[in-house]
Amino acid sequence: MLSRSAERIYWLARYLERTENSARLISVYMNLLLDLPKGVEMGWPQLIRINGCEALFYEHYKAASERNVAKFLLVDNDNPISLYSSLSFARENMRTTRELLPDEAWEQVNEMYLFAKNNLDTVTNRRGRVLFLNEIMEGCQRFTGLLSGYMSHNHPYRFIRLGRNIERADMSSRILELATLLLSESRSHEMRQYESILWMNILQTLNALLMYRQHVGSRVKGDDVLNYLLRDTALPRAIGCCIHEIDDAIRLLPNHDALPEKLAELDKYVQSIDTQKTTQYQLRSILDDLQSRLADLHNDISENWFLSQEQSQFQAMES
Numbered sequence: 001m002l003s004r005s006a007e008r009i010y011w012l013a014r015y016l017e018r019t020e021n022s023a024r025l026i027s028v029y030m031n032l033l034l035d036l037p038k039g040v041e042m043g044w045p046q047l048i049r050i051n052g053c054e055a056l057f058y059e060h061y062k063a064a065s066e067r068n069v070a071k072f073l074l075v076d077n078d079n080p081i082s083l084y085s086s087l088s089f090a091r092e093n094m095r096t097t098r099e100l101l102p103d104e105a106w107e108q109v110n111e112m113y114l115f116a117k118n119n120l121d122t123v124t125n126r127r128g129r130v131l132f133l134n135e136i137m138e139g140c141q142r143f144t145g146l147l148s149g150y151m152s153h154n155h156p157y158r159f160i161r162l163g164r165n166i167e168r169a170d171m172s173s174r175i176l177e178l179a180t181l182l183l184s185e186s187r188s189h190e191m192r193q194y195e196s197i198l199w200m201n202i203l204q205t206l207n208a209l210l211m212y213r214q215h216v217g218s219r220v221k222g223d224d225v226l227n228y229l230l231r232d233t234a235l236p237r238a239i240g241c242c243i244h245e246i247d248d249a250i251r252l253l254p255n256h257d258a259l260p261e262k263l264a265e266l267d268k269y270v271q272s273i274d275t276q277k278t279t280q281y282q283l284r285s286i287l288d289d290l291q292s293r294l295a296d297l298h299n300d301i302s303e304n305w306f307l308s309q310e311q312s313q314f315q316a317m318e319s
Contacts, residue, residue, distance in 0.1 A: 013163030021171035
C-alpha cells in the first residue's frame, strides 16, 4: 500500500468524522435552545471559540448571530473546517482512492455531498437546519456501517480506524468543552439550574444516554457524565475508548515503532483525570491539553507512515 494512499484514506476518515461531529455540535446547541426556558441566554460565539476559528470568522462576519455562526460552521466555503468543506475534502480524497474502497462507499459519500450542495441555503432557518443535520448524521452513520460490513479489515481499514478515532476523540473533547464553557460563563448561576438538561443533551448528542444509564445510573450528574465520556473504554464516542481503538489499529500496522508507548502515556493521562477534583476552569485547561496531545499523536502518525510533500511528489513521479 502506497504511503500517499494511506494518508488519503486516513484523512478521508478524519474529514467524514469531522463532518458528522460538526453536525452533532450544532445539534446539541439547537436542542438546548429548545429545552431551556425563554430568558436563559446562550451565546453562539462559544461555538466559534471552541473550534478555534474566531479570527477567521470575524474576517467575514460582523456579529456572531445564530444565522451567521450556523452559516460559517456548516456551509461557508471560506471556512476550511466547515461541515461542507470537510465533506468536500472527504469526497475528493475518496475519489482518488476508489480502488481501495467498496463502490457503495463512494456512492454514499457522493450522495451526501450532492445533498449538502443542493441544500446549502436551508441552514439559515432552524427547521431547515434540523433536517439538513439529521440527513448528514444519518449519511455518515451509513458510511461507517457500510465500511465495517463490506470492507476487508486490512491495512487500509486500519488507517480509516486511526483517522476516525483521532478525530472522534478530538471532537468529543470539544463537545465537552462546550458544556464547561456554558457552565463557567458569568450567567452560570442561571445555567446551573438547568445543568441536568445540558448534560442530558450532551449524552444524547453522543448517542450515549442509554449506555450511561446502564453503566452509571439514571441520575444525570455533571461529574459522572464527564468521567464516563472521558474515561470509559467501551463506549465508542468516549475518549478512553477512542484511544484503545487507535492503539489496537496501530499494533496491527507494520513498523509501528514507539507509538504504542506514546498511546499508553496518553491513556494514562486520560484515566488519571478526576473531574470531581477539578474546577470548570481547570477542566477547560485539561481539555485544551488533551487536544494538543491528540495533535501530537497525529504528527507522530504522519512522520511514521506518511511521506513529506517532497517525498510524495517524488513517489508520484516514480509510479
